[in-house]
Amino acid sequence: MESCSQGQIPSDRAETVIQNINQAKEGTNQLEDLLKDLIKSNPTVKKTMDAINENLSSSLSELECCKAASDPGPTARGGSVCSDDRKSEISSGKRKAVPIPTSDGRGASRRRSQASPGKTTISSTLEDGHTWRKYGQKIIQGSSHHRSYYRCTHKYDQGCQATRHTQRSEDNPSKYNITYIGVHTCQDPSTLHQIIDMPDSKETGNSFLISFGSNNYSRPTKIIGQLQEQQVQRPIPSPLQSPGTQDCSEEVVSSLTPGSSPADCFMLGDELAALVGSTWHTLNVSSIHDQADMLSSLHSSPRSLEMGFMPNSFAQLDQDCMLFGFDNEDGDFPPLR
DNA sequence: TTGATTTGACCGGT
DNA sequence: ACCGGTCAAATCAA
Numbered sequence: 568m569e570s571c572s573q574g575q576i577p578s579d580r581a582e583t584v585i586q587n588i589n590q591a592k593e594g595t596n597q598l599e600d601l602l603k604d605l606i607k608s609n610p611t612v613k614k615t616m617d618a619i620n621e622n623l624s625s626s627l628s629e630l631e632c633c634k635a636a637s638d639p640g641p642t643a644r645g646g647s648v649c650s651d652d653r654k655s656e657i658s659s660g661k662r663k664a665v666p667i668p669t670s671d672g673r674g675a676s677r678r679r680s681q682a683s684p685g686k687t688t689i690s691s692t693l694e695d696g697h698t699w700r701k702y703g704q705k706i707i708q709g710s711s712h713h714r715s716y717y718r719c720t721h722k723y724d725q726g727c728q729a730t731r732h733t734q735r736s737e738d739n740p741s742k743y744n745i746t747y748i749g750v751h752t753c754q755d756p757s758t759l760h761q762i763i764d765m766p767d768s769k770e771t772g773n774s775f776l777i778s779f780g781s782n783n784y785s786r787p788t789k790i791i792g793q794l795q796e797q798q799v800q801r802p803i804p805s806p807l808q809s810p811g812t813q814d815c816s817e818e819v820v821s822s823l824t825p826g827s828s829p830a831d832c833f834m835l836g837d838e839l840a841a842l843v844g845s846t847w848h849t850l851n852v853s854s855i856h857d858q859a860d861m862l863s864s865l866h867s868s869p870r871s872l873e874m875g876f877m878p879n880s881f882a883q884l885d886q887d888c889m890l891f892g893f894d895n896e897d898g899d900f901p902p903l904r
Numbered sequence: 905t906t907g908a909t910t911t912g913a914c915c916g917g918t
Numbered sequence: 919a920c921c922g923g924t925c926a927a928a929t930c931a932a
Contacts, residue, residue, distance in 0.1 A: 701909060703924060716923070720908095732923085 592623050618694075685731075685748035693733055693743060697751060710737065719753055727753035 599606065599616050606613045693699075699717035707714045712735035719727040729751040736742040 700907090702926090704910075705922065708921065714922085718924095730923095 588623055595619050595623065613691075685746045687744055687746045689736060689742050690745055691742050693745070695745070697729070699731065707734065710734065712737070712740070719751060721753035725753040727751055729753075 595616060602612060602616070606616065698720040700720050700722075701715055701717050703716035705714050705716070714732050714734040716732045717730060719729040721727040729747070729749040731745055731747045733743045733745045736744050
């Protein structure tokens with residue numbers, strides 16, 4: 568669920584999943600009440616509860632974006648309520664402010680985002696499984712706490728347009744109001760915790776289990792640098808974008824942005840292979856799509872990463888992509904089938 | 905050295 | 919004019 572292929576999830580199904588997540592949230596709230604004493608005495612319990620709440624909220628937020636994107640309603644500006652300001656500006660042909668050199672050398676291209684309410688959640692921590700980079704902080708009128716602005720770390724290397732702003736709650740300063748704007752389109756290994764661990768996925772039918780592991784892996788900064796360098800030097804069109812495979816890549820890879828280069832894939836595969844090779848032997852994955860009769864699984868080895876789908880997912884995926892992989896050994900990108 | 909954060913300036917919407 | 923959102927130079931930190 569890292570990103571949604573806009574319009575690929577039927578809104579009615581998205582609605583169902585949203586309802587389920589909301590019920591799960593209610594459940595965790597009730598659980599939190601029941602475990603009050605335990606939470607007080609054991610901070611780990613509280614952390615766990617918070618993590619669950621945050622991930623549910625995050626998933627809900629992104630799913631609602633998917634739903635909104637698949638709804639052809641007039642409110643979906645530019646096709647999605649989560650559509651990026653910049654994109655919509657370009658696509659609509661509106662003038663983009665030209666940077667104006669100022670006395671201190673700073674550019675003066677500023678543009679306020681259009682009214683995009685985003686999805687607000689309340690959390691006791693700023694951690695949500697994504698990697699964010701702070702780009703601003705403001706004192707908000709009528710509020711005793713400043714507001715911090717974050718963009719996705721992969722805004723530039725992968726074009727991810729997700730942003731959020733956080734602000735301490737007026738009512739409860741120990742909590743944060745977090746507003747998410749836009750959808751993550753990045754592929755970040757640090758978000759792998761949102762992947763589902765289903766050791767026996769073949770027997771689980773259409774049930775789904777969400778695993779909320781902690782962030783125990785972050786992309787080494789060195790590798791990010793290499794990625795950027797390779798992207799600049801080798802702007803090769805991604806094989807995933809080849810005719811007949813685009814739908815597949817959008818649905819399966821889901822988080823690879825249209826602009827992703829093979830370098831992304833190779834490095835990601837390499838990183839995943841290293842990660843998997845060192846810590847996991849088998850990685851089974853199901854996504855929120857599972858609720859829509861889709862079940863997927865990931866099997867990996869230190870050298871390759873394969874993703875397969877259960878037969879009942881074919882109707883969803885439909886075509887040719889049942890398998891894809893990464894191979895960093897000789898630089899050849901394995902063909903999709 | 906390089907990525908992340910801070911912070912003042914600037915922009916656009918109201 | 920005010921305010922919220924964003925940019926980017928300066929600074930910090932690993």
